[in-house]
């Protein structure tokens with residue numbers, strides 16, 4: 012019997028779960044814990060990750076469990092070696108809790124609506140064989156496609172779409188599902204469907220041309236896993252979406268990480284290029300999935316913070332010298348600038364700085380008299396004092412280095428890329444009925460790119 016995985020189903024961790032309203036959101040918040048998970052997920056779920064929650068996609072773990080029957084967090088008997096996808100932040104789950112599954116670095120998306128399934132499979136297969144330039148470009152922007160697979164689940168045969176798991180190498184996967192387009196209903200939508208779609212995420216879609224049905228982030232500063240479901244996403248307006256994006260990027264407590272932004276933008280610029288050029292498809296209710304590894308961000312932030320701290324120390328040191336160099340000697344009637352440079356010789360004598368930038372040592376050439384006991388004891392005294400200082404610093408430094416080495420050993424440093432953006436969910440993608448660009452789609456992509464570019468402009472590295 013496989014192990015019971017509490018971590019992959021945050022909704023069941025009642026001890027640590029609590030709800031917090033977001034300052035920039037409209038509407039009221041209620042805790043709606045649903046046995047179905049995603050669709051009625053509580054608005055904001057926080058999980059303490061004091062002992063960090065590892066990604067479900069640890070391949071060694073999967074291999075071990077290969078031959079075992081798995082009991083999921085919801086008490087479901089899972090198909091062999093399968094787990095429910097803990098990082099699923101949006102999307103369907105049916106009444107019997109059939110949602111996304113994961114195994115061996117792949118995700119399995121249940122094809123619950125035949126028409127949607129047909130369209131999505133068709134698109135992936137078309138991308139596999141296309142010679143059209145923009146569709147070939149699109150192929151680079153979607154998860155790898157491994158066909159479909161029938162799985163017996165609860166005595167029911169279910170068809171699944173098999174895709175590359177975009178978070179497979181991540182230790183602390185952060186995932187945001189961004190549904191693109193002001194209009195999220197397709198040309199064959201019923202009147203009721205149009206009304207329902209128009210009502211939800213209204214302000215966000217109207218002002219930004221996209222909405223955020225779900226996200227999860229490992230909050231570095233608070234050491235917590237934060238999850239937002241679609242109920243929360245529906246309350247967001249333009250400013251709220253911006254704040255959630257900042258939170259997703261772990262930019263509330265630390266400044267924006269330029270490296271993270273650059274990696275995401277590198278993918279988003281490719282997506283933007285595709286959206287600007289392609290004229291063959293109309294992508295309704297399709298998403299961009301932003302993913303990154305908070306473990307890698309942590310390492311990077313650590314390094315940046317250390318560098319930042321060094322800069323600050325340097326600045327402080329300088330600012331300590333400055334007042335001294337401006338100090339004056341009073342000779343009774345007038346004040347004479349000392350010209351003190353703010354620096355001392357090793358023996359503690361002041362070095363004067365004349366108006367020119369040249370630094371002059373007032374002592375003249377330094378004579379080192381090793382036999383002079385007074386000098387010796389002075390030197391010893393100074394060293395003893397700085398020894399304690401340096402020792403503390405050394406220990407601190409070593410500790411930091413150790414943590415970094417441990418982190419490096421734990422994380423998969425094979426890949427230099429630890430953040431990306433991919434296109435997913437093509438259940439409502441249709442061939443274009445004219446040769447124009449998909450303006451509805453492009454507008455959303457442009458606004459998303461602009462949001463991250465604005466963040467990038469705020470970075471000061």
Ligand SMILES: Nc1ncnc2c1ncn2[C@@H]1O[C@H](COP(=O)(O)OP(=O)(O)OP(=O)(O)O)[C@@H](O)[C@H]1O
Pocket residue numbers: 098099100101102103104111118120154174175176177178186188225298300435436437438
């Ligand atoms: N290739 C992938 N790798 C990792 N996670 C994925 C992948 N594809 C989907 N997911 C996860 O599953 C969720 C749902 O995916 P998707 O949008 O394809 O499902 P859906 O049921 O069609 O959604 P919707 O209800 O919006 O139509 C995403 O929000 C994401 O968390």
Ligand SMILES: O=P(O)(O)O[C@@H]1[C@@H](O)[C@H](OP(=O)(O)O)[C@@H](OP(=O)(O)O)[C@H](O)[C@H]1OP(=O)(O)O
Pocket residue numbers: 050101102127190211224241296438
């Ligand atoms: O009911 P449907 O037709 O499967 O459409 C679902 C829709 O019900 C669902 O809305 P809701 O549960 O949030 O109210 C949509 O979720 P979002 O919140 O992400 O918009 C689904 O996306 C709809 O599916 P589809 O994209 O296939 O129309």
